[in-house]
Amino acid sequence: MNILVCEDNKFQAQTLVDHLKTLEYIDHVDVVNTGEAMISAVLEKNDITAIFLDIDLPDMNGLEAYGILKMRGKHIPAVLITGMKPLASDTYHLDIIDVIEKPYLPPRVEEALRKIRLHIEYQRFIRVGGIYVPIINDKIIQVVPDDILFFESCSRGVKVHIVHDTIEAKYIPLKVYEEYLRNHGFVFSHRAFLVNTNKIAAVNDEGIFFKGEKERKALVAEERSGLIRKLLRRLDILPT
Structure with a gap:
């Protein structure tokens, strides 16, 4: 996760940043101290995962700044940090994930982060079709279709x-x-291979290759090769 902290109190901002940086799932933390700076940072970057936002900023109300981002099409989950808890009606329509009242302890921040992670996972789940794929061996594992490159039949x-x-x-x-x-883009490329067409990078005589994958490949039967290429061109995955 990449976090943007918007807080004008330097001590409180640094305290929050120091704690966030101790968490293994936080990659990067940036700090701004005004609503305008927050808006500019979000519009300029595409890698911000979540925002920790003070409600009382020097140039504008934090909720107002966040509302401007929403109107600009930036739907980034946010946690509101405030010394005076706002009305629920003020935050509900903006989809604020959590509200932390000052003063707070580190476990309260981690609780808010847990809510953000659940929110992000749910949004991704909906975006990729709203289903889980069960994988059963000694235990049951569930993954979303977008995480799967291909299935391969084997003796076991x-x-x-x-x-x-x-x-x-x-x-x-x-x-x-x-x-x-x-109905989620999976087709047989061979009687022993079921591939995710959304993950295909190339198809040739050697097989089917996948985005971000250098070694693993799926076999493609000669009678299926033309059909798969035609499907991928129709989906604009391969050039015509």
Whole structure:
């Protein structure tokens, strides 16, 4: 997560930054001290995950600044930090994730971050179709379709190739996965391979290659190669 802290009190800003930097899932923290600076920072950058926002800023109300961002199409989850808790009606329509009242302790910040992470995961879940794909071996793992590159049938079941990992699955045959994911861009490239067309980077005689993946590839049957290329061109994934 990359956090933007908007706080005009230098001591409070530094205290918050120091704590955020101790958390392993926080990659970077930036600090601004006015509403205008916050708006500019968000509009200029595309990697801000969440905002910690003071309500009482020198140039404008923090909620007003956040509302301007929403009107500019920037829907970034925010946590409001304030010495005087606003009315729920003032924050509800802006989708403020949490409100922290000053003074606060570090566990309260971590609780707010947990809410942000759940919010981000839910939004991603909805964006990729609102379903989980079950992978069963000694335990049940659930992933979203967007995390899957391809399925590969093997003697012990099915190998599920996900981003940065491969998981061996039991009990669910490849055909069942195909029926479940048919409307989410998954097609057979070979009788033993079910591929996510949204992740394909290239198709050639050697097989199907995937975005961000240098080694793993899926086989493509000769009779399926032309159909898959045609589908990818229709989806603007491959050039015409």
